[in-house]
C-alpha cells in the first residue's frame with residue numbers, strides 16, 4: 001500500500017463528498033482496494049458507497065485522484081411487451097442494439113497506455129494489452145474526459161469464448177461512451193463519435209415506436225436466435241432512462257448447457273433464472289404445440305446432456321476442466337495474466353506459448369475442482385445434504 005497518500009486522500013475526498021477520514025476508513029475496511037504491480041495507481045470500490053457503485057475506480061494522477069464510475073446493472077425484461085410499455089412509458093421510441101456475448105470492459109488512457117477495467121474495477125492485464133492494441137488512441141487523446149465501454153468478444157477469450165461472431169481472435173465492440181462520472185452520451189451521438197474515431201461497435205438493429213417495439217424485437221430475437229446470438233439491449237435514444245436487456249432462447253439454453261456441465265460451480269439463481277425466462281417467453285409468444293415441444297426438448301437437453309457428460313467423464317477417472325486461450329503480443333502479459341487469475345483464486349494451468357505470426361497463443365486449462373469433487377463424492381456414495 002502506498003503510504004504517501006495523506007495529502008492525496010484530501011484531494012480526492014472533496015470532489016467525491018468523502019471526508020479524508022472516511023476515505024482512510026474505506027481503505028482500512030477494504031471497501032476501497034489498491035490494485036497491484038504496475039497498476040498501483042488504481043483503487044477500486046469493492047462495494048457500493050453512497051452514490052459510488054461497486055467497481056468504480058480511483059486513478060491516482062500525481063497529487064490528485066480521478067474518479068471513474070462503474071458500469072450500472074442492466075435490468076432484464078422477462079415479458080417483453082408489458083416491460084417495454086411500462087419502463088419506456090415516458091418516451092416515444094427506443095433504439096435496439098445487439099447484446100453481444102463476451103465480457104464487459106471499461107477503457108481509459110493512463111500515462112499514454114490504454115487500461116481496461118473489468119466490471120469489478122480490476123485492471124485485467126490481458127484486456128489492457130488487447131485494448132491498447134485494438135482501440136484507436138485518438139479518441140482518448142481528444143477526449144480525456146470520456147470512458148469507452150465495450151464487450152470483448154471472440155474465441156481468444158479467457159472468460160467467455162465464443163465462435164459465433166466471425167471474430168478470429170478477440171475484438172472490442174463499443175456500446176457506451178460515458179463521462180468519468182458515468183453520464184452516457186445519447187445513442188446517436190455516441191455511435192457517430194465512435195464511427196468518427198474508427199471504433200468497432202455493436203450493431204444498431206433498429207429503432208421502434210414504443211407501442212410497436214415488442215413485436216419488432218420479437219422478430220429480431222427470432223433471427224438472432226437462429227445464429228446463436230445472445231439478444232438485444234433496448235435503449236432510450238437519449239440515454240436518460242436505463243436500458244433493458246432481453247435474450248434469445250438459444251442463449252438461455254447455451255448458458256444452461258455450460259452451467260450444468262459445471263453444475264457445482266454455477267449459482268443456483270443463475271440456472272433457475274434461465275429456466276424462468278423460457279417459461280415466460282413461451283407464454284408471451286403464444287407458440288404452436290410443435291414449437292413448444294421443440295422448446296421443451298431443447299431446454300431439457302441443455303440441462304441433462306452436459307451434466308451426464310460430466311458425470312460420465314468423472315466416472316472414467318477424469319477431472320473436469322474448461323479450455324480457453326489468450327493471444328498476446330508481449331510475453332510479459334502471460335505472467336501478469338497468470339498472477340491475475342491466481343489472485344482471483346482461479347485454478348488454471350497455462351500451456352507453453354506458441355508463436356503464431358507476431359503473437360503468442362497460450363492455452364489455459366481452467367480446472368473445475370468443485371464439480372469434479374462433488375461428482376466424485378456422489379459416485380462414491382456421498383449423499384446430497
Ligand code: ATP
Nearest residue numbers: 072073074097098099100103104151175202233245
Ligand atoms: P448486469 O446484468 O449487472 O449488467 P451481467 O454480466 O449479468 O451484468 P449481462 O446479462 O451479460 O449482464 O448483460 C449486461 C451486459 O451486456 C453489460 O454489462 C455489457 O457487458 C453487455 N453488453 C453487450 N452488448 C451490449 C450493448 N449493446 N449495450 C450495453 N451492454 C451490452
Ligand code: MG
Nearest residue numbers: 100101102103
Ligand atoms: Mg454478458
